[in-house]
Amino acid sequence: MLNLDEQSGVPFYLQVVQQVKRQIASGAIVPGDQLPAVRDMARDLVLNPNTIAKAYQELEREGVVESRRGLGTFARAPLMPMTDADRRSVVSELLVKALVEAEQVAVSPEEVVTLLKKLIEEKNEQRIIV
Amino acid sequence: MLNLDEQSGVPFYLQVVQQVKRQIASGAIVPGDQLPAVRDMARDLVLNPNTIAKAYQELEREGVVESRRGLGTFARAPLMPMTDADRRSVVSELLVKALVEAEQVAVSPEEVVTLLKKLIEEKNEQRIIV
């Protein structure tokens, strides 16, 4: 599931492009996997189907996915698969942001760890329920 | 120390305003504390002094700081001090982002916790060295 940031100023279609590319590069989406239909993803993200179509076209132009008429859109092998280090550094970058922010609002690193664990727990519970 | 995000599209002066406000509201900066001189913060953040001056003037207009010519700029008592819950939720928001991102690049929640701890350790070491 993608997550869009309305505040960022980055066009929605580009956010979709970037995130799908990252999911493929990281291995979260395996080559051959079918991507959600344009209309389905549009509904999920509450976007206009044209926006998703534009994203898929861009992804195809870049060779990241392959659209087959009547069949759907499929992930291709990533040109630049992410190494484990890549995948961790993507996450680390955001964690650093959280740590810096924590420092600014006088939340100790230990508390940050506690918060993170709590969030993970909550997420697991949600999944079980759903 | 503030951290600027060039990508965000938010004007630098506003980023400074927001972060100083948060530092004061959260208690990380105590009323009466002197803020860095305009030129010093400009040098640290690699910005033009005018940009910091604009930020400080906006902060003064909002009653968050008090600038005295020839003396410096000082934090005032925050109108809306953050509660502990506020302070945690600010951090949690960013941690959620990191978790979502982790899922997209197929990094497990456990790994995220490990990464976070490692980052905190590294930070502590840096401080000791410096």
Place this chain on the structure above:
Amino acid sequence: MLNLDEQSGVPFYLQVVQQVKRQIASGAIVPGDQLPAVRDMARDLVLNPNTIAKAYQELEREGVVESRRGLGTFARAPLMPMTDADRRSVVSELLVKALVEAEQVAVSPEEVVTLLKKLIEEKNEQRIIV
């Protein structure tokens, strides 16, 4: 048309702010009227556009005007419209200054009246010519 006093020690941007406020409060500028573009007024007053921009931003902050990017800056309804008495007293204050000065340089009140009439005539002629 505004007139700036370089001697006064009052920052130019503040002089612009004060004069525009007075023009709006007095009814000389009607709500909805478009103010000159930042660059135009800067050229007319031989000031840097930044200085006018700063004045307009201050005016917007005070709710006196509304700036719309790409469109222009427009007068809003004054919060404290001037009464006729206000408008006269503003002028009277300056006339008193002229009378006091006249006394100091031994120019009689009658001469002051004559001077004033002459200045008005000259002004009318200028307008006709232009």
Place this chain on the structure above:
Amino acid sequence: MLNLDEQSGVPFYLQVVQQVKRQIASGAIVPGDQLPAVRDMARDLVLNPNTIAKAYQELEREGVVESRRGLGTFARAPLMPMTDADRRSVVSELLVKALVEAEQVAVSPEEVVTLLKKLIEEKNEQRIIV
């Protein structure tokens, strides 16, 4: 009688210097005339006697007045006596200010003349009464 402008930012002693010089240059004060005693002028203007003393010293340094111990301070012949044109232009300058201001607050030139006449009348009445 001098008139001080607290807003102007010009030091009081300098305002006194300037106005006395103008009074002498314009002929409003004739060479040989005695200026008010330091303490008298200080009382009238609600200033510290030191401020007036400083002004008189500056005037003497410039050769505009002559202070004789035990006697008082006296006007000397002006180095640059004002011509009639000078005297009128000093007043005209202020009248132009009033006219520009009038235009800004939508007061017609005719009204300005009326206001001026009224102010002169009022002044005359005050004098008679006093």
Place this chain on the structure above:
DNA sequence: GTGGTCTAGACCACA
């Protein structure tokens, strides 16, 4: 030293 104002000129977002 401190903050405040200003010029000169660039680039951006929006319409």
Place this chain on the structure above:
DNA sequence: GTGGTCTAGACCACA
């Protein structure tokens, strides 16, 4: 075209 932000650098008032 419009206003908004920013750099680079100067000069000022105040302490």
